[in-house]
Amino acid sequence: MQKYHTQGSRRLYQATLPYLVDGVGSSFHVPSYRDYPIAMTHGKGSKLYDVDGNEYIDYILGFGPMLLGHCPPAVDRAVAEQLKKGTHFSAPTPELGALSRRLTQVIPAAEKVVYQNSGTEVVMYALRLARAFTGRYKIVKFEGQYHGWSDEEKVSIDADTVADLGPRENPRKILPTKGQRLSSADDLILLPWNDLEALDRTLTQRREEIAAVLMEPCMCDSGPILPQPGYLAGVRELTRRHGVLLIFDEVITGFRLALGGAQAYYGVTPDIATFAKAIASGYPFGAVVGRRDVMDCGVPASGTFNGNPVGVAAALATLEELSQPGVYARLEALGQQLEDGFQALGEKYRRKLYLRHLGSIFVLGFGYTQDLGDFRDWLTQADLAVYQRFVAGCEDYGVRFTDRRGREYLSTAHTQEDIRRTLAVADQVLGEMEQEGI
Numbered sequence: 001m002q003k004y005h006t007q008g009s010r011r012l013y014q015a016t017l018p019y020l021v022d023g024v025g026s027s028f029h030v031p032s033y034r035d036y037p038i039a040m041t042h043g044k045g046s047k048l049y050d051v052d053g054n055e056y057i058d059y060i061l062g063f064g065p066m067l068l069g070h071c072p073p074a075v076d077r078a079v080a081e082q083l084k085k086g087t088h089f090s091a092p093t094p095e096l097g098a099l100s101r102r103l104t105q106v107i108p109a110a111e112k113v114v115y116q117n118s119g120t121e122v123v124m125y126a127l128r129l130a131r132a133f134t135g136r137y138k139i140v141k142f143e144g145q146y147h148g149w150s151d152e153e154k155v156s157i158d159a160d161t162v163a164d165l166g167p168r169e170n171p172r173k174i175l176p177t178k179g180q181r182l183s184s185a186d187d188l189i190l191l192p193w194n195d196l197e198a199l200d201r202t203l204t205q206r207r208e209e210i211a212a213v214l215m216e217p218c219m220c221d222s223g224p225i226l227p228q229p230g231y232l233a234g235v236r237e238l239t240r241r242h243g244v245l246l247i248f249d250e251v252i253t254g255f256r257l258a259l260g261g262a263q264a265y266y267g268v269t270p271d272i273a274t275f276a277k278a279i280a281s282g283y284p285f286g287a288v289v290g291r292r293d294v295m296d297c298g299v300p301a302s303g304t305f306n307g308n309p310v311g312v313a314a315a316l317a318t319l320e321e322l323s324q325p326g327v328y329a330r331l332e333a334l335g336q337q338l339e340d341g342f343q344a345l346g347e348k349y350r351r352k353l354y355l356r357h358l359g360s361i362f363v364l365g366f367g368y369t370q371d372l373g374d375f376r377d378w379l380t381q382a383d384l385a386v387y388q389r390f391v392a393g394c395e396d397y398g399v400r401f402t403d404r405r406g407r408e409y410l411s412t413a414h415t416q417e418d419i420r421r422t423l424a425v426a427d428q429v430l431g432e433m434e435q436e437g438i
Helices: 007-016 073-085 094-106 119-134 196-206 231-242 261-266 309-322 327-348 375-381 384-396 416-436
Strands: 040-044 047-050 055-058 112-116 138-142 188-191 210-215 245-249 272-275 286-290 353-358 361-366 407-409
Touching: 055 416, 073 309, 094 112, 094 286, 094 309, 112 119, 119 210, 119 245, 119 272, 119 286, 138 196, 188 196, 196 210, 196 231, 210 231, 231 245, 245 261, 261 272, 309 327, 327 353, 327 361, 327 416, 361 384, 384 416
Parallel strands: 138 188, 138 210, 210 245, 245 272
Antiparallel strands: 040 047, 047 055, 112 286, 272 286, 353 361, 361 407
């Protein structure tokens, strides 16, 4: 195998730095394993192409939105038709009504819907909705779970060590970004994930203060970490018993685990759920769904671009494609092919290598082989240095994985040949790492 040359990306980055903060559009685009990001010119299907003409099998997929791959024809056609009609009306359209009806048909929690434009915004709206409905203001949040970049949402999303998190019984609230208000976390109650006893104790003691429990149904930002058997059902039972709303943040899991999201996959229905990313195949679009009485409690869904016709067209086309027979079975088969292949590589190189797939999301990690329980387990067991060396090596040979976090994505455009090529590259890189003593 020949390593890629990416000097064009380096030159572009250096030329852009004087004019663009950090030289990228999002801080997530800055890699930890090289001193410049790879710049892309276009994508098609499961592939991306950089400014030097290199081709990459893409498992980042825009950090999740590209469930149908890059430039999916059905979505492109729908958006092109909408562009002929107009891009923004500040008025409802027939298509907006059709999309709303469709969402209530496929998502278990969806009795009514409102729209926003990003994952951060839909969670902000969901929290306001829960507070308005209950008349309470405290929100239970879990360590290591990411719900957006606003002041209140971006709390304790990461840590360097378990000591940074503080005692398990009373975790420290970590504000990771300069400029966050010190009061950002005042209405958050922080708990460890996958711990029903801790949640029960907190709800018993403070239910008169708590509006909602906010959680990813599968913890996707750190790890990811799967819910332990019975955990989601237990959380649902506890929140009902104590009169507290349950919010599932399905910005990542929505449409990736099943057409109805993780709530359909696991059979646990929340009171409110948030969706973005994969809902519109790369267009800025998001939705909040929930119980009718909660959704009708009087919180306006303000926003200039809410329910934008272009996003609506993309979302309708995406749902139509995902509704076709065999889509999720095929994604499951590709995920299993990857899982089996990486397990064999772990055995070949006698490495602690973890890979599990969950619908079209798969988890890749080094330093452990069994499911982790919570964020603290991940901090103590995951070998990030080895993972980042592996990711950097794979990128050099044309396979693109997520930096630091072991959360990778499949699309309907990926093929068995993509998986075979990926496993061949992984074999090459693991062999190099063995020679280097890493």
